Amino acid sequence: MAEYKIYFKESVEKDFSTIPKKALQEILRRIRTLAKDPIPQGHEKLTGQERYRVRQGRYRIVYSVQDKELTVWIVKVGHRKDIYR
Numbered sequence: 001m002a003e004y005k006i007y008f009k010e011s012v013e014k015d016f017s018t019i020p021k022k023a024l025q026e027i028l029r030r031i032r033t034l035a036k037d038p039i040p041q042g043h044e045k046l047t048g049q050e051r052y053r054v055r056q057g058r059y060r061i062v063y064s065v066q067d068k069e070l071t072v073w074i075v076k077v078g079h080r081k082d083i084y085r
Helices: 012-017 021-033
Strands: 005-008 052-056 059-066 071-079
């Protein structure tokens, strides 16, 4: 199976700035695993959107998958309360 390329929406940089360094390392490790399996066990498809969510500790990673282009776009990273505003 081909590996997907990971891209980040520009606003994700701002999301990262509020996350402690240790948690951010775990989040980035989790994001890297999406390159091999963009729809991992434990994922959730967001209602009414072509986006998915995975958890990493207290944080949520929201992303979209483009199978034809083999890309994963990270759209939002944050606490649950921040994601669903």
